[in-house]
Amino acid sequence: MAKVLMKGNEAMAEAAIQAGCQAFFGYPITPQSEIPEYFARELPKRGGLFLQAESELAAMNMVMGASASGARVMTSTSGPGYCLKLETLAAMTLTRLPAVVVVVMRSGPAFGTMKAAQEDYRMNGNGGYKVVTFAPSNLQEAAEMVYEAFDIADQYRNPVVVMADGMIGQMMEGVDYDKMPPKRTALPPKTWALHGRGARAGKKPQLLFLPDGMGHYGAKHYCETQLYPEIIRNETRVEITDVEDADIVLAAYGTAARMCKNVIRELQGTVRLGMIRPKTLWPFPYEAFEQIGPKCKAIVVPEINIIGQMIDDVRIASAGRWPAHHVGDSQNDFLTPNRIRDKVLAVWEGLQ
Amino acid sequence: MSIGKTIVIVGHYGSGKTEFAANFTLFHRDAGHDTTLADLDIVNPYFRSRELQAQFEKRGIRVLSSNFETEHNLDTPALAAGLYACFQPGATVNIVDVGGDPVGARVLARYAHYLRNREYDMWMVINANRPQTAHPAETQRLLEQIEQISHLKINGLINNTHMLDETAPEDLLRGDALVRTLSASCGIPVKYTVCTRHLIPQAERLHVSGTLFPISLLLRPSWLS
Known part of the structure; x- marks a missing residue:
């Protein structure tokens, strides 16, 4: 595939589909609405599911549900919507469910204005969790980061955020999809994923939110003392x-x-x-x-x-x-x- | 002759409608015409003609858009009452820059009845490097959808095939092949082939369809190159 001229939001959506994103749940908000629009048009044609939820809260909970069933899943939003998604994002770090969240930043606080901004750097949910947060500077990079985000999320069983400012979402630039980063091999199988009652064969429910033998605090302790340092060692980019x-x-x-x-x-x-x-x-x-x-x-x-x-x-x-x-x-x-x-x-x- | 005429610019989003519309406005102003640029884009937040308002008004060009957004940068799809003037007979050249895709063109239906019984132009800007308008069949489908939703007819095609700074003669030729095929299948003539000024000497040797129209990038910030 030769280089194509894309708008940033489109470029990120296309990269997600090429990375194997199977489902997208979202709610429109400027300046990222071309992302759900692109998924709405392209994802059903390519075997995936697009659903516009009734709110950002609902969309993020659908992301959590789809992830629990083992799907590669994504949502996207801007600052006001990201606030609403944070509770579920935090819950997904606790329950160790992978997903990709694209945030296209605009000027706040709250609904603010449509102006592009870098104002959500510090935006976090509660509880001391961490998620890999990419910051693209051009559209090729934005596409590559979204593409790789799915593998990183699956590798560590932890959501990944791509934080683009509004200019990245709205600008036009050439993107070459032949240059996506290599697929990570040996990703852990999703043995924890739910596949319905029939798949259980009389055993306990498959979805183990916490690693075997660990209580809630043990799991949190493991993430903060072992998982996050491992991510820091492996995934810091500059x-x-x-x-x-x-x-x-x-x-x-x-x-x-x-x-x-x-x-x-x-x-x-x-x-x-x-x-x-x-x-x-x-x-x-x-x-x-x-x-x-x-x-x-x-x-x-x-x-x-x-x-x-x-x-x-x-x-x-x-x-x-x-x-x-x-x-x-x-x-x-x-x-x-x-x-x-x-x-x-x-x-x-x-x-x- | 364009005086007293309304020229509506439509197309796929990201195809370069606004750069063409803005440059075409300057072209008419430089020819001494009383010119208005109407920004009907209520689907995009950035890179819209209204960003040129101050610069254009200094050159005697009227820029009309929304009476809310220019001041407050709000996500209100409001349109100024003065926009009606662009669809009325008069002595000015009215260039109407419309939002991308059928969704952006929907707003035209509001004004369509003013144009129906008089002469107007509606041109579709096409960049063959945009994945959604890389092939004639898909591009024709988009053209028909825009006509259907706007209640107006497209009567000109504009080849604006580029890859920003990396544009090569091959891009213009790829776009030329596309608009020629489209023109043959839907009977709409190619009005212009657009390229940035520095490419004109190369473009002149290519014998592309329509008139060559040189542009300068007015909306893209120079630091993005």
Whole structure:
């Protein structure tokens, strides 16, 4: 298949179908509605099930049910809907049920506006669970991340989130589906899945929410002390560019990182810039910051929000070695490459 | 002659309707015509003609859309009352940029009766690199669905086949083959073949159907390239 021109939302939906997604349950919300629309059109033709639920709550509970029966299943939403899905998402981490959730972020709080945003970085349900959270910066990557998310969810029996900002959902770009990441082999068989009363053959119900012999707290303890560290070791993703001899390092994800690349080009010869681009927001690539060279004086963290969210993790990774400066939306405008450039130059001048 | 005419731009979403409509508006304005760009897109949140409002108004182009969204960025599919003017006879060129697919074209049915008894143009923008409009049969089905839902007839095809920065002459030719087949089967002429300005010298050697129409990307932010 040659490269095709896709809208981000379509690109992610198509990747999910190619990854073997068998069922999609969702509820429309801007700026991700092309995802359910694509599934509605394509999934039934290709042997899957599409269902528009009566609400985000219902959709997420259907995801949990389909996952419990062993299906590869997905839902997608934006911030307001993600809030509603979190209770069930948390429950799926407790009951160890895999699924893929795509969140296409817009500006909040609550219904907010339609503006693209990076404001849901910290959004979590209760109980200290963790889920791999991808942050794509272009459409090829968005498609690859959704594709791989299904394998990761099945491998660890834990949901995976793909957190795209609204620009990624709405922009057009070429996508080559011949370049999807390799399928993971030796995924654990879903021996726990429910296949109906007839499949039980007189034995106890198949769905064991908790690993054998473990109580609730034991299972939670296992996840937090063993499963999550294993995921951190195996699944942390980051792009590191020229940080060894940078004067200032930019740390950004998604569309903000895309803007940074333009700024780095524009400021060539003025200030030496490196970049750390987390491709997973959890696990956060703290270790990438250890590669920053001795010349670095500051970190600038552009985000599509007003006061910064990921910047907290950057400060933890910096451990006081470099000051971290936020740049984001102004009173009237979305983050722009010019605002990033101006911030970098202001920080640079302050250091002279 | 386009003066006093309404030119409606429809097509699959992501086919480049808005870039074409915006460039076509500038083309008419540069020719000295009193020009209005009407943004009827109530299905997309970003990359809509209304984002060009300030820039276009400085050049004397009227941009009409919603009286709510421009100020509040809300998800309200409202349309300004002034949009009626674009479907009335007059001395201006009215370019109407419609939302993608039949779902985006549905809004036209509201205005269709103003056009029914007079001359109008409705052109379908086609990018053969979009998976849903890569083949003639599927593209014709989409064309018929748009006509059915809008209660209006398409009378021109526009080949806008591109792959953004990676567009090659082969893309234009692939699109040309598609619109030629479609044109033969549904009897609708090809009006334009669209390409970015820097590709025009190469495109001129290709003998594609319709008139070559050079565009600049007005909506795509430069940092996305």
